[in-house]
Amino acid sequence: MSTTMPTPAKTALRAAQILAAVEVDEEFAAFEAATLEYSSDWQCFTGFPVIxxxxxxxxxxxxxxxxxxxxxxxxxxxxxxxxEKLSEIPVAVPxxxxxxxxxxxxxxFARIAARTGxxxxxxxxxEHTDYTAGDFTRRAYRLVWGEPDARYWLVKEEVDRRVCILTQRYASIGMDRAGREHDITFAAA
Known part of the structure; x- marks a missing residue:
């Protein structure tokens, strides 16, 4: 194997093949349902809320x-x-x-991965959440799926700006360190 980054074009071609195989796997529907059901546990204060x-x-x-x-x-x-290290390409926070x-x-997911290779x-x-407008990830993505959805593919600078806004809002209701701590006591009523 190679220790140099493949071209965005080669990456895009292989990614399209992988995704196509995953989406027709016999357990894909169950995987999608289980992932989306997990939503009740999505508690990160600086991940999805930057959207x-x-x-x-x-x-x-x-x-x-x-x-x-x-x-x-x-x-x-x-x-x-x-x-593995090269494979950790930049991805937007959300x-x-x-x-x-x-x-x-x-x-x-392990069974799907094994079956689809x-x-x-x-x-x-x-991981790298330092996604930027012209990086490798975006170039490869565009070759196979077109322009990334800007609602979700936020560049790092914008994520950082939004996290600052969220941090201030959280602090105003007693959630410090961007939701990582608070001093609320849950005394019995």
Missing amino acids: ERWNLDTDKAPLFREGLRALALKAAVFDLTGD VDEMTHAMIAQPQL FQLIHQTDQ
């Missing part, structure tokens, strides 16, 4: 599609290089959050 006018009911299906595409791109890079919901279905790539300490 303007975020609405779980209307945003979860489009985000599921984007998460699949991101994982297909990562799997394609791995397939072409065999290198899309990355959806990939976490997918990975929370390990048995289904791709390697699931995601390791939190190696």
